[in-house]
Amino acid sequence: MVVEVKNLSKSFGNHIVLDNISLKISEGENFVIFGRSGTGKSVLLKCIVRLLLPDSGEIFIDGQNILNLSEKELNKIRKYIGFVFQSSALYDSMTVKENLEFPLIRNFEFTAEERENKIRSVLEKVDLAGAINKMPAELSGGMKKRIGLARSIITEPKLILYDEPTTGLDPITTKEISHLIVELQKDLNVTAIVVTHDLVCAHIVANHAIVLKDGKIRYEGALGKLTSTDDEFLNDFFDNEYFEDKNGRK
Protein backbone atom coordinates (compact mmCIF):
# COMPACT_ATOMS: atom_id res chain seq x y z
CA MET A 1 0.00 0.00 0.00
CA VAL A 2 1.08 3.55 -0.70
CA VAL A 3 0.57 6.19 1.96
CA GLU A 4 0.61 9.87 1.27
CA VAL A 5 0.11 12.59 3.84
CA LYS A 6 -0.48 16.15 2.67
CA ASN A 7 -0.29 19.26 4.85
CA LEU A 8 -1.45 17.47 7.97
CA SER A 9 -1.99 19.57 11.09
CA LYS A 10 -3.29 18.47 14.46
CA SER A 11 -3.54 20.32 17.75
CA PHE A 12 -5.04 19.55 21.13
CA GLY A 13 -6.52 22.74 22.55
CA ASN A 14 -3.91 25.36 21.73
CA HIS A 15 -1.05 22.89 21.79
CA ILE A 16 0.05 22.37 18.17
CA VAL A 17 1.34 18.83 17.87
CA LEU A 18 1.68 18.36 14.10
CA ASP A 19 2.22 21.42 11.95
CA ASN A 20 1.70 21.04 8.23
CA ILE A 21 3.37 17.66 7.76
CA SER A 22 3.67 16.10 4.30
CA LEU A 23 5.21 12.76 3.48
CA LYS A 24 5.03 9.96 0.98
CA ILE A 25 5.66 6.30 1.67
CA SER A 26 5.93 3.97 -1.27
CA GLU A 27 4.90 0.35 -1.51
CA GLY A 28 7.18 -2.11 0.26
CA GLU A 29 9.15 0.58 2.02
CA ASN A 30 10.23 0.51 5.67
CA PHE A 31 9.73 4.07 6.77
CA VAL A 32 11.18 5.00 10.15
CA ILE A 33 9.98 7.95 12.24
CA PHE A 34 12.21 9.38 14.96
CA GLY A 35 11.52 12.18 17.39
CA ARG A 36 11.77 13.01 21.04
CA SER A 37 9.13 11.82 23.46
CA GLY A 38 5.96 13.89 23.11
CA THR A 39 6.64 15.24 19.62
CA GLY A 40 3.57 13.58 18.15
CA LYS A 41 4.81 10.36 16.59
CA SER A 42 1.94 8.31 17.98
CA VAL A 43 -0.50 11.06 17.04
CA LEU A 44 0.80 10.96 13.46
CA LEU A 45 0.33 7.18 13.24
CA LYS A 46 -3.18 7.45 14.63
CA CYS A 47 -4.07 10.15 12.12
CA ILE A 48 -2.87 7.95 9.27
CA VAL A 49 -5.43 5.26 10.16
CA ARG A 50 -8.09 7.82 11.16
CA LEU A 51 -8.14 6.89 14.83
CA LEU A 52 -7.64 10.61 15.34
CA LEU A 53 -9.14 13.20 13.01
CA PRO A 54 -6.62 15.83 11.87
CA ASP A 55 -7.60 19.48 12.01
CA SER A 56 -6.60 19.98 8.40
CA GLY A 57 -4.80 18.15 5.62
CA GLU A 58 -5.35 15.03 3.58
CA ILE A 59 -4.35 11.40 3.94
CA PHE A 60 -4.28 9.08 0.94
CA ILE A 61 -3.97 5.32 1.18
CA ASP A 62 -3.62 3.70 -2.23
CA GLY A 63 -4.88 6.94 -3.74
CA GLN A 64 -8.06 7.19 -1.67
CA ASN A 65 -8.50 10.11 0.66
CA ILE A 66 -9.48 8.17 3.79
CA LEU A 67 -10.82 11.25 5.54
CA ASN A 68 -13.69 11.37 3.05
CA LEU A 69 -14.61 7.69 3.22
CA SER A 70 -17.66 6.29 4.98
CA GLU A 71 -17.10 3.98 7.93
CA LYS A 72 -17.83 0.99 5.72
CA GLU A 73 -15.45 1.97 2.94
CA LEU A 74 -12.77 2.78 5.49
CA ASN A 75 -13.13 -0.66 7.08
CA LYS A 76 -12.47 -2.28 3.72
CA ILE A 77 -9.06 -0.60 3.78
CA ARG A 78 -8.48 -1.19 7.48
CA LYS A 79 -8.85 -4.93 6.99
CA TYR A 80 -5.46 -4.75 5.28
CA ILE A 81 -3.81 -2.53 7.87
CA GLY A 82 -2.04 -3.73 10.99
CA PHE A 83 -1.37 -1.42 13.93
CA VAL A 84 1.04 -2.29 16.72
CA PHE A 85 0.18 -0.10 19.68
CA GLN A 86 2.83 1.42 21.90
CA SER A 87 0.81 0.12 24.86
CA SER A 88 0.15 -3.30 23.23
CA ALA A 89 -3.62 -2.79 23.73
CA LEU A 90 -4.38 -6.50 24.16
CA TYR A 91 -8.03 -7.27 24.92
CA ASP A 92 -7.68 -8.03 28.60
CA SER A 93 -10.84 -10.09 28.94
CA MET A 94 -9.65 -12.57 26.30
CA THR A 95 -6.91 -15.18 26.23
CA VAL A 96 -3.96 -14.82 23.86
CA LYS A 97 -5.64 -17.23 21.46
CA GLU A 98 -8.91 -15.26 21.50
CA ASN A 99 -6.98 -12.03 20.99
CA LEU A 100 -5.35 -13.45 17.86
CA GLU A 101 -8.57 -15.03 16.60
CA PHE A 102 -10.64 -11.92 17.08
CA PRO A 103 -9.97 -10.20 13.73
CA LEU A 104 -9.72 -13.52 11.88
CA ILE A 105 -13.20 -14.67 12.86
CA ARG A 106 -14.89 -11.39 12.12
CA ASN A 107 -13.23 -10.15 8.97
CA PHE A 108 -12.19 -13.27 7.09
CA GLU A 109 -13.68 -16.60 6.25
CA PHE A 110 -11.21 -19.16 7.51
CA THR A 111 -12.05 -22.59 8.82
CA ALA A 112 -11.27 -23.37 12.45
CA GLU A 113 -8.30 -25.44 11.31
CA GLU A 114 -6.85 -22.67 9.16
CA ARG A 115 -7.18 -20.30 12.08
CA GLU A 116 -5.37 -22.75 14.38
CA ASN A 117 -2.52 -22.97 11.91
CA LYS A 118 -2.25 -19.22 11.53
CA ILE A 119 -2.24 -18.74 15.28
CA ARG A 120 0.44 -21.35 15.76
CA SER A 121 2.69 -19.98 13.04
CA VAL A 122 2.37 -16.37 14.16
CA LEU A 123 3.10 -17.30 17.77
CA GLU A 124 6.21 -19.14 16.65
CA LYS A 125 7.34 -16.05 14.77
CA VAL A 126 7.26 -14.01 17.97
CA ASP A 127 8.66 -16.93 19.94
CA LEU A 128 5.71 -17.30 22.31
CA ALA A 129 4.09 -20.60 21.35
CA GLY A 130 3.72 -21.48 25.04
CA ALA A 131 1.57 -18.47 25.86
CA ILE A 132 -1.43 -19.45 23.76
CA ASN A 133 -3.84 -20.00 26.63
CA LYS A 134 -2.60 -17.27 28.94
CA MET A 135 -4.52 -14.11 29.83
CA PRO A 136 -2.81 -10.77 29.02
CA ALA A 137 -2.51 -10.03 32.76
CA GLU A 138 -0.23 -13.08 33.09
CA LEU A 139 2.25 -11.80 30.50
CA SER A 140 5.28 -9.56 30.99
CA GLY A 141 5.44 -6.19 29.23
CA GLY A 142 7.72 -7.49 26.49
CA MET A 143 5.55 -10.57 25.98
CA LYS A 144 2.47 -8.37 25.63
CA LYS A 145 4.30 -6.31 23.06
CA ARG A 146 5.10 -9.40 21.01
CA ILE A 147 1.53 -10.73 21.22
CA GLY A 148 0.30 -7.30 20.13
CA LEU A 149 2.61 -7.57 17.16
CA ALA A 150 1.42 -11.10 16.43
CA ARG A 151 -2.18 -9.93 16.50
CA SER A 152 -1.40 -7.21 13.97
CA ILE A 153 0.37 -9.44 11.48
CA ILE A 154 -1.92 -12.47 11.67
CA THR A 155 -4.32 -11.00 9.11
CA GLU A 156 -1.42 -10.56 6.65
CA PRO A 157 -1.88 -6.83 6.22
CA LYS A 158 -0.40 -4.84 3.38
CA LEU A 159 0.45 -1.88 5.57
CA ILE A 160 1.70 -2.17 9.14
CA LEU A 161 2.21 0.73 11.53
CA TYR A 162 4.53 -0.11 14.39
CA ASP A 163 4.53 2.21 17.40
CA GLU A 164 7.80 1.49 19.20
CA PRO A 165 7.72 -2.26 18.52
CA THR A 166 10.97 -3.00 20.36
CA THR A 167 10.84 -0.66 23.33
CA GLY A 168 11.28 -2.66 26.51
CA LEU A 169 12.56 -5.77 24.78
CA ASP A 170 15.98 -7.32 25.42
CA PRO A 171 18.68 -6.87 22.72
CA ILE A 172 18.24 -10.36 21.29
CA THR A 173 14.46 -10.12 20.98
CA THR A 174 14.86 -6.62 19.58
CA LYS A 175 16.98 -7.99 16.77
CA GLU A 176 14.57 -10.86 16.17
CA ILE A 177 11.58 -8.55 15.97
CA SER A 178 13.45 -6.15 13.68
CA HIS A 179 14.36 -9.00 11.36
CA LEU A 180 10.74 -10.11 11.42
CA ILE A 181 9.71 -6.66 10.20
CA VAL A 182 12.21 -6.91 7.34
CA GLU A 183 11.08 -10.45 6.56
CA LEU A 184 7.45 -9.33 6.26
CA GLN A 185 8.56 -6.59 3.91
CA LYS A 186 10.64 -8.93 1.77
CA ASP A 187 8.19 -11.85 1.65
CA LEU A 188 4.86 -10.08 1.45
CA ASN A 189 5.91 -6.67 0.18
CA VAL A 190 4.41 -5.06 3.25
CA THR A 191 4.70 -1.31 3.63
CA ALA A 192 5.84 -0.50 7.16
CA ILE A 193 5.86 2.70 9.16
CA VAL A 194 8.03 2.22 12.23
CA VAL A 195 8.17 4.68 15.11
CA THR A 196 11.21 3.91 17.20
CA HIS A 197 13.94 5.29 19.45
CA ASP A 198 15.89 2.13 19.02
CA LEU A 199 18.88 2.61 16.71
CA VAL A 200 19.54 -1.11 16.48
CA CYS A 201 16.01 -1.68 15.24
CA ALA A 202 16.21 1.32 12.91
CA HIS A 203 19.48 0.09 11.44
CA ILE A 204 18.01 -3.28 10.64
CA VAL A 205 14.74 -2.08 9.14
CA ALA A 206 15.03 1.46 7.79
CA ASN A 207 14.94 2.24 4.07
CA HIS A 208 14.04 5.82 4.75
CA ALA A 209 13.85 7.94 7.88
CA ILE A 210 12.36 11.18 9.11
CA VAL A 211 12.92 13.08 12.33
CA LEU A 212 10.07 15.07 13.84
CA LYS A 213 10.69 18.15 15.93
CA ASP A 214 8.30 20.89 17.06
CA GLY A 215 5.54 19.55 14.85
CA LYS A 216 7.66 19.68 11.70
CA ILE A 217 9.82 17.27 9.77
CA ARG A 218 13.34 18.27 10.74
CA TYR A 219 15.15 15.73 8.57
CA GLU A 220 14.14 13.38 5.79
CA GLY A 221 16.32 10.95 3.90
CA ALA A 222 18.52 7.90 4.31
CA LEU A 223 19.31 6.74 7.83
CA GLY A 224 23.05 6.65 7.24
CA LYS A 225 23.20 10.36 6.41
CA LEU A 226 21.52 11.47 9.62
CA THR A 227 24.71 12.28 11.50
CA SER A 228 26.62 13.69 8.57
CA THR A 229 24.62 16.90 8.69
CA ASP A 230 25.90 19.70 10.84
CA ASP A 231 22.46 20.20 12.40
CA GLU A 232 23.05 20.58 16.13
CA PHE A 233 19.80 18.91 17.17
CA LEU A 234 20.36 15.89 14.97
CA ASN A 235 23.94 15.47 16.13
CA ASP A 236 22.71 15.62 19.70
CA PHE A 237 19.84 13.21 19.03
CA PHE A 238 21.99 10.60 17.33
CA ASP A 239 25.08 11.10 19.47
CA ASN A 240 25.47 7.41 20.00
CA GLU A 241 28.63 5.39 19.88
CA TYR A 242 27.06 2.55 18.01
CA PHE A 243 25.90 4.94 15.36
CA GLU A 244 29.18 6.80 14.98
CA ASP A 245 31.12 3.59 14.94
CA LYS A 246 29.01 2.19 12.18
CA ASN A 247 29.33 5.38 10.26
CA GLY A 248 33.05 5.53 10.71
CA ARG A 249 33.52 2.05 9.42
CA LYS A 250 31.31 2.61 6.42
Place this chain on the structure above:
Amino acid sequence: MFESKRYYQLEEKLNEFFIMLGGISAFSIAFFKNVFLPPYEFGEVKKHMDELGVKTLPIVSVTGFIIGLVLAMQSQPVMARFGAESFLPSMVALSVVRELGPVITALIFAGRVSSGIGAELGSMRVTEQIDAMEVSAINPFKFLVVTRVLACVFILPMLTVYVDFIAILGGYAAVALILNMNFQLYVNSLLPSLLFSDVLPGIAKTFFFGFIVGIVGSYKGYMADNGTVGVGKASTSSVVISSLMILVMDMVLVKITLIFWSL
Protein backbone atom coordinates in the same frame (compact mmCIF):
# COMPACT_ATOMS: atom_id res chain seq x y z
CA MET B 1 -16.73 38.40 43.46
CA PHE B 2 -17.96 35.28 45.20
CA GLU B 3 -21.27 35.58 43.47
CA SER B 4 -19.83 35.69 40.01
CA LYS B 5 -17.49 32.76 40.63
CA ARG B 6 -20.36 30.65 41.83
CA TYR B 7 -22.40 31.72 38.88
CA TYR B 8 -19.71 30.51 36.48
CA GLN B 9 -19.40 27.21 38.30
CA LEU B 10 -23.12 26.73 38.01
CA GLU B 11 -23.06 27.60 34.36
CA GLU B 12 -20.21 25.18 33.74
CA LYS B 13 -22.04 22.39 35.54
CA LEU B 14 -25.21 23.07 33.58
CA ASN B 15 -23.26 23.06 30.34
CA GLU B 16 -21.68 19.74 31.23
CA PHE B 17 -25.08 18.34 32.08
CA PHE B 18 -26.62 19.28 28.76
CA ILE B 19 -23.59 18.06 26.84
CA MET B 20 -24.00 14.75 28.60
CA LEU B 21 -27.73 14.56 27.83
CA GLY B 22 -26.93 15.26 24.18
CA GLY B 23 -24.22 12.61 24.25
CA ILE B 24 -26.50 10.01 25.78
CA SER B 25 -29.18 10.75 23.18
CA ALA B 26 -26.66 10.42 20.36
CA PHE B 27 -25.49 7.18 21.92
CA SER B 28 -29.06 5.84 22.02
CA ILE B 29 -29.57 6.71 18.37
CA ALA B 30 -26.32 4.96 17.48
CA PHE B 31 -27.58 1.93 19.40
CA PHE B 32 -30.72 1.66 17.29
CA LYS B 33 -28.73 2.20 14.11
CA ASN B 34 -26.38 -0.65 14.98
CA VAL B 35 -28.59 -3.16 16.72
CA PHE B 36 -30.23 -4.55 13.58
CA LEU B 37 -27.07 -4.72 11.48
CA PRO B 38 -25.24 -8.01 11.18
CA PRO B 39 -23.05 -9.56 12.47
CA TYR B 40 -25.13 -10.36 15.54
CA GLU B 41 -22.95 -11.11 18.51
CA PHE B 42 -25.40 -13.45 20.26
CA GLY B 43 -22.58 -15.21 22.07
CA GLU B 44 -21.42 -11.96 23.60
CA VAL B 45 -24.94 -10.98 24.65
CA LYS B 46 -25.44 -14.32 26.36
CA LYS B 47 -22.06 -14.09 28.07
CA HIS B 48 -22.89 -10.65 29.44
CA MET B 49 -26.34 -11.80 30.58
CA ASP B 50 -24.76 -14.66 32.52
CA GLU B 51 -22.30 -12.31 34.14
CA LEU B 52 -24.94 -9.74 35.04
CA GLY B 53 -27.30 -12.36 36.44
CA VAL B 54 -24.66 -13.94 38.64
CA LYS B 55 -23.47 -10.54 39.79
CA THR B 56 -26.87 -9.23 40.87
CA LEU B 57 -28.88 -12.31 41.91
CA PRO B 58 -27.73 -12.52 45.55
CA ILE B 59 -28.30 -8.88 46.37
CA VAL B 60 -31.68 -8.56 44.65
CA SER B 61 -32.85 -11.74 46.40
CA VAL B 62 -32.07 -10.38 49.84
CA THR B 63 -33.46 -6.95 49.05
CA GLY B 64 -36.62 -8.31 47.48
CA PHE B 65 -37.39 -10.52 50.45
CA ILE B 66 -36.81 -7.73 52.96
CA ILE B 67 -38.87 -5.22 50.98
CA GLY B 68 -41.86 -7.59 50.94
CA LEU B 69 -41.45 -8.41 54.61
CA VAL B 70 -41.12 -4.81 55.79
CA LEU B 71 -43.92 -3.62 53.56
CA ALA B 72 -46.31 -6.15 55.12
CA MET B 73 -45.10 -5.40 58.63
CA GLN B 74 -45.51 -1.65 58.19
CA SER B 75 -48.89 -1.85 56.47
CA GLN B 76 -50.51 -4.32 58.81
CA PRO B 77 -51.25 -1.92 61.72
CA VAL B 78 -52.40 0.80 59.33
CA MET B 79 -54.76 -1.51 57.52
CA ALA B 80 -56.01 -2.94 60.80
CA ARG B 81 -56.87 0.61 61.87
CA PHE B 82 -59.18 0.91 58.86
CA GLY B 83 -60.52 -2.60 59.29
CA ALA B 84 -58.99 -3.68 56.02
CA GLU B 85 -56.56 -6.25 57.34
CA SER B 86 -57.88 -8.95 55.03
CA PHE B 87 -56.64 -6.91 52.08
CA LEU B 88 -53.07 -7.03 53.35
CA PRO B 89 -51.90 -9.78 50.91
CA SER B 90 -53.39 -7.92 47.96
CA MET B 91 -51.87 -4.65 49.13
CA VAL B 92 -48.40 -6.21 49.34
CA ALA B 93 -48.71 -7.92 45.97
CA LEU B 94 -50.03 -4.83 44.18
CA SER B 95 -47.39 -2.49 45.60
CA VAL B 96 -44.63 -4.93 44.74
CA VAL B 97 -45.77 -5.76 41.24
CA ARG B 98 -46.77 -2.27 40.18
CA GLU B 99 -43.99 -0.21 41.63
CA LEU B 100 -41.57 -1.47 44.26
CA GLY B 101 -40.35 -4.60 42.48
CA PRO B 102 -39.44 -2.91 39.19
CA VAL B 103 -37.97 0.26 40.67
CA ILE B 104 -35.98 -1.28 43.51
CA THR B 105 -34.59 -3.98 41.24
CA ALA B 106 -33.66 -1.38 38.66
CA LEU B 107 -31.93 0.85 41.22
CA ILE B 108 -29.90 -2.02 42.63
CA PHE B 109 -29.12 -3.18 39.11
CA ALA B 110 -27.96 0.35 38.26
CA GLY B 111 -25.67 0.38 41.27
CA ARG B 112 -24.06 -2.94 40.49
CA VAL B 113 -24.08 -3.00 36.71
CA SER B 114 -23.84 0.55 35.44
CA SER B 115 -20.66 1.16 37.43
CA GLY B 116 -19.24 -2.16 36.26
CA ILE B 117 -19.87 -1.36 32.60
CA GLY B 118 -18.51 2.16 33.09
CA ALA B 119 -15.29 0.83 34.61
CA GLU B 120 -14.86 -1.97 32.09
CA LEU B 121 -15.32 0.16 28.98
CA GLY B 122 -13.46 3.05 30.59
CA SER B 123 -10.39 0.92 31.11
CA MET B 124 -10.66 -0.45 27.58
CA ARG B 125 -10.78 3.12 26.32
CA VAL B 126 -7.74 4.38 28.21
CA THR B 127 -5.65 1.31 27.40
CA GLU B 128 -6.45 1.77 23.69
CA GLN B 129 -8.30 -1.54 23.37
CA ILE B 130 -11.24 0.25 21.76
CA ASP B 131 -8.86 1.88 19.27
CA ALA B 132 -7.32 -1.51 18.56
CA MET B 133 -10.73 -2.92 17.72
CA GLU B 134 -11.61 0.00 15.52
CA VAL B 135 -8.38 -0.13 13.55
CA SER B 136 -8.84 -3.84 12.89
CA ALA B 137 -12.07 -3.01 11.06
CA ILE B 138 -14.35 -4.25 13.83
CA ASN B 139 -17.06 -1.91 15.01
CA PRO B 140 -16.30 -1.53 18.74
CA PHE B 141 -19.63 0.17 19.40
CA LYS B 142 -21.46 -2.87 18.16
CA PHE B 143 -19.25 -5.40 19.87
CA LEU B 144 -18.91 -3.64 23.23
CA VAL B 145 -21.88 -1.32 23.66
CA VAL B 146 -24.75 -2.93 21.76
CA THR B 147 -24.14 -6.34 23.34
CA ARG B 148 -24.02 -4.91 26.86
CA VAL B 149 -27.14 -2.79 26.42
CA LEU B 150 -29.04 -5.77 25.00
CA ALA B 151 -27.92 -7.93 27.91
CA CYS B 152 -29.24 -5.31 30.35
CA VAL B 153 -32.52 -4.96 28.46
CA PHE B 154 -33.14 -8.72 28.55
CA ILE B 155 -31.90 -9.57 32.02
CA LEU B 156 -33.57 -6.81 34.05
CA PRO B 157 -37.17 -7.88 33.32
CA MET B 158 -36.27 -11.44 34.27
CA LEU B 159 -34.71 -10.27 37.50
CA THR B 160 -37.79 -8.16 38.19
CA VAL B 161 -40.19 -11.07 37.80
CA TYR B 162 -37.98 -13.04 40.15
CA VAL B 163 -37.82 -10.20 42.69
CA ASP B 164 -41.62 -9.80 42.54
CA PHE B 165 -41.98 -13.43 43.59
CA ILE B 166 -39.38 -13.17 46.31
CA ALA B 167 -40.95 -10.00 47.72
CA ILE B 168 -44.40 -11.59 47.78
CA LEU B 169 -42.81 -14.48 49.65
CA GLY B 170 -41.25 -11.98 52.05
CA GLY B 171 -44.69 -10.48 52.53
CA TYR B 172 -46.00 -13.90 53.38
CA ALA B 173 -43.31 -14.35 56.03
CA ALA B 174 -44.61 -11.24 57.81
CA VAL B 175 -48.27 -12.16 57.36
CA ALA B 176 -47.66 -15.66 58.66
CA LEU B 177 -45.99 -14.28 61.77
CA ILE B 178 -48.66 -11.66 62.51
CA LEU B 179 -51.93 -13.07 61.21
CA ASN B 180 -51.29 -16.76 61.40
CA MET B 181 -52.45 -17.17 57.80
CA ASN B 182 -51.39 -20.22 55.80
CA PHE B 183 -49.67 -19.94 52.42
CA GLN B 184 -52.63 -21.28 50.46
CA LEU B 185 -54.92 -18.64 51.89
CA TYR B 186 -52.32 -15.91 51.29
CA VAL B 187 -51.97 -16.79 47.64
CA ASN B 188 -55.71 -17.20 47.17
CA SER B 189 -56.43 -13.82 48.62
CA LEU B 190 -53.84 -11.94 46.53
CA LEU B 191 -54.26 -13.66 43.17
CA PRO B 192 -57.73 -12.35 42.24
CA SER B 193 -56.66 -8.77 42.87
CA LEU B 194 -53.67 -8.96 40.53
CA LEU B 195 -54.83 -7.90 37.09
CA PHE B 196 -53.04 -8.05 33.78
CA SER B 197 -52.95 -4.25 33.85
CA ASP B 198 -50.97 -4.39 37.10
CA VAL B 199 -48.40 -6.92 35.97
CA LEU B 200 -47.70 -5.88 32.40
CA PRO B 201 -46.75 -2.21 32.89
CA GLY B 202 -44.61 -3.16 35.86
CA ILE B 203 -42.57 -5.58 33.79
CA ALA B 204 -42.66 -3.48 30.62
CA LYS B 205 -41.05 -0.49 32.20
CA THR B 206 -38.02 -2.51 33.26
CA PHE B 207 -37.05 -2.85 29.58
CA PHE B 208 -36.61 0.93 29.62
CA PHE B 209 -34.74 0.83 32.91
CA GLY B 210 -32.41 -1.85 31.58
CA PHE B 211 -31.77 0.27 28.53
CA ILE B 212 -30.92 3.28 30.69
CA VAL B 213 -28.46 1.31 32.82
CA GLY B 214 -26.72 -0.13 29.78
CA ILE B 215 -26.57 3.08 27.78
CA VAL B 216 -25.44 5.34 30.62
CA GLY B 217 -22.73 2.93 31.81
CA SER B 218 -21.48 2.42 28.27
CA TYR B 219 -21.56 6.11 27.46
CA LYS B 220 -19.54 7.05 30.52
CA GLY B 221 -17.00 4.30 29.90
CA TYR B 222 -16.73 4.80 26.16
CA MET B 223 -16.08 8.51 26.60
CA ALA B 224 -13.62 8.14 29.49
CA ASP B 225 -10.29 9.94 29.35
CA ASN B 226 -7.53 11.04 31.73
CA GLY B 227 -6.20 7.58 32.47
CA THR B 228 -7.33 5.77 35.60
CA VAL B 229 -8.88 8.90 37.09
CA GLY B 230 -11.25 8.92 34.14
CA VAL B 231 -12.13 5.28 34.74
CA GLY B 232 -13.06 5.94 38.38
CA LYS B 233 -15.14 8.94 37.41
CA ALA B 234 -16.87 6.97 34.67
CA SER B 235 -17.90 4.28 37.07
CA THR B 236 -19.23 6.46 39.90
CA SER B 237 -20.98 9.05 37.79
CA SER B 238 -22.72 6.38 35.74
CA VAL B 239 -24.46 5.09 38.90
CA VAL B 240 -25.69 8.54 39.87
CA ILE B 241 -26.92 9.42 36.39
CA SER B 242 -28.59 6.11 35.65
CA SER B 243 -30.39 6.00 39.04
CA LEU B 244 -31.72 9.50 38.52
CA MET B 245 -32.80 8.74 34.99
CA ILE B 246 -34.58 5.58 36.14
CA LEU B 247 -36.63 7.56 38.65
CA VAL B 248 -37.54 10.25 36.12
CA MET B 249 -38.40 7.62 33.53
CA ASP B 250 -40.54 5.82 36.11
CA MET B 251 -42.53 8.96 36.75
CA VAL B 252 -43.13 9.46 33.05
CA LEU B 253 -44.05 5.84 32.39
CA VAL B 254 -46.43 5.66 35.37
CA LYS B 255 -48.25 8.70 34.06
CA ILE B 256 -48.43 7.21 30.58
CA THR B 257 -49.76 3.85 31.76
CA LEU B 258 -52.34 5.53 33.96
CA ILE B 259 -53.66 7.47 30.99
CA PHE B 260 -53.49 4.41 28.79
CA TRP B 261 -55.36 2.11 31.17
CA SER B 262 -58.07 4.53 32.16
CA LEU B 263 -59.26 5.02 28.58
